[in-house]
Amino acid sequence: MSGHDHGDDGLSRRKVLECMTWAGTGVLWTITGGVPRSLGIIDSAQAATAAAPGMTFLQISDSHVGFDKPANPNALGTLEEAVGKINAMPVKPSFMIHTGDITHLSKAAEFDNAERIISQSKLDVHYVPGEHDFLDEEVKFYRERYGRGTKGAGWYSFDAGGVHFIGLVNVVDLKAGGLGNLGAEQLAWLEDDLRGKSKSTPIVLFAHIPLWTVYPEWGWGTEDGGRALEQVKGFGSVTVLNGHIHQVMQKVEGNVTFHTARSTAFPQPAPGAAPSPGPMKVEDARLRSMLGVASVNFKQNEQRLAIIDTPLQG
Amino acid sequence: MKTLNRRDFGVAVAAAILLPATAARADDMDVHIDNFVFQPAELKIKVGTTVTWTNRDDIPHTVVSAGKFRSKTLDTDDKFSFTFTNAGDYKYFCSLHPHMTGMIKVE
Numbered sequence: 001m002s003g004h005d006h007g008d009d010g011l012s013r014r015k016v017l018e019c020m021t022w023a024g025t026g027v028l029w030t031i032t033g034g035v036p037r038s039l040g041i042i043d044s045a046q047a048a049t050a051a052a053p054g055m056t057f058l059q060i061s062d063s064h065v066g067f068d069k070p071a072n073p074n075a076l077g078t079l080e081e082a083v084g085k086i087n088a089m090p091v092k093p094s095f096m097i098h099t100g101d102i103t104h105l106s107k108a109a110e111f112d113n114a115e116r117i118i119s120q121s122k123l124d125v126h127y128v129p130g131e132h133d134f135l136d137e138e139v140k141f142y143r144e145r146y147g148r149g150t151k152g153a154g155w156y157s158f159d160a161g162g163v164h165f166i167g168l169v170n171v172v173d174l175k176a177g178g179l180g181n182l183g184a185e186q187l188a189w190l191e192d193d194l195r196g197k198s199k200s201t202p203i204v205l206f207a208h209i210p211l212w213t214v215y216p217e218w219g220w221g222t223e224d225g226g227r228a229l230e231q232v233k234g235f236g237s238v239t240v241l242n243g244h245i246h247q248v249m250q251k252v253e254g255n256v257t258f259h260t261a262r263s264t265a266f267p268q269p270a271p272g273a274a275p276s277p278g279p280m281k282v283e284d285a286r287l288r289s290m291l292g293v294a295s296v297n298f299k300q301n302e303q304r305l306a307i308i309d310t311p312l313q314g
Numbered sequence: 315m316k317t318l319n320r321r322d323f324g325v326a327v328a329a330a331i332l333l334p335a336t337a338a339r340a341d342d343m344d345v346h347i348d349n350f351v352f353q354p355a356e357l358k359i360k361v362g363t364t365v366t367w368t369n370r371d372d373i374p375h376t377v378v379s380a381g382k383f384r385s386k387t388l389d390t391d392d393k394f395s396f397t398f399t400n401a402g403d404y405k406y407f408c409s410l411h412p413h414m415t416g417m418i419k420v421e
Binding site for chain 2: 132
């Protein structure tokens with residue numbers, strides 16, 4: 001699971017992260033010399049054309065297998081549609097990351113169903129857990145399936161295509177009144193993991209709950225996320241990929257790009273736009289425009305960064 | 315239908331008269347979870363009261379008071395009850411959504 005090296009194309013110190021943003025409306029933006037620059041509204045065909053070769057990987061999140069409430073009575077079905085989307089991509093991604101909440105209630109059957117569908121992508125999948133994946137009495141189903149080779153509650157790192165990927169866990173030992181939590185042990189491991197890495201190595205940090213403070217009133221942030229970000233500050237290219245909030249949100253701060261992915265199960269409201277962050281019921285016709293996956297492309301010798309968010313529909 | 319003889323009837327009456335002394339049981343309290351909020355957020359109760367939490371959200375929650383009580387994961391409409399046998403302030407929270415906090419004051 002972890003520790004795979006996907007680097008099959010030649011590595012370069014100057015290799016930089018390149019991705020494209022293709023949110024519901026299709027905004028493509030790039031970063032040149034660390035400055036974000038929007039290339040304006042594009043349609044999906046143009047975005048696909050723009051996705052020149054390089055290493056591409058996929059982010060999928062919050063599949064909540066087992067969820068059957070009005071916001072989406074068939075979360076397994078929409079996960080299957082998402083995998084269908086992935087399989088139809090013109091360029092096969094190198095691998096996939098799943099940023100947690102694989103299941104809704106951590107039932108064995110939910111994990112089995114998720115695995116059955118996600119494996120149809122025939123991609124290696126690197127998981128980090130969401131709080132919904134640790135709900136079984138003995139907290140063992142996630143670990144048995146995805147914990148092999150990981151540290152602590154399931155954190156790990158691996159290298160692919162010249163990029164250093166770090167999967168973090170911020171959904172355990174949460175404190176009353178607080179936000180997501182990494183903890184001292186994990187932060188010490190992170191420091192150790194980064195030691196000796198060249199500052200030109202592109203870094204991707206991924207975790208379930210946003211590592212940056214999106215909306216603390218709803219718990220959308222990580223108490224000690226800042227301490228992790230402090231450790232990657234000196235690196236030339238840092239991308240932080242999260243889930244949990246079931247909507248696309250982005251922020252750029254210096255060399256760090258923050259991005260959250262859509263869920264494949266149900267949308268959640270924009271911060272403060274509803275009484276609570278609970279599942280948002282939208283018209284059936286709109287649901288699939290609010291679910292989706294994200295694809296990230298790295299290209300050598302170009303200082304551009306972008307992420308493509310593809311809705312299931314629209 | 316079981317008939318009540320005179321002696322049983324007397325016992326029943328005695329029990330009925332004694333009832334006010336244990337009336338705290340009738341004051342068992344409810345806390346609802348709606349929109350990621352414990353309602354009421356603070357509850358004052360007497361020793362011996364049982365509090366029952368009901369999750370009315372479409373998302374699972376838990377009810378956890380460090381070292382005191384801990385519910386299983388409550389899915390929609392699931393309940394958790396705890397009887398408070400000691401006075402004190404019991405802070406609790408949802409271990410999945412820790413911004414959700416509540417307090418039971420037992421006197």
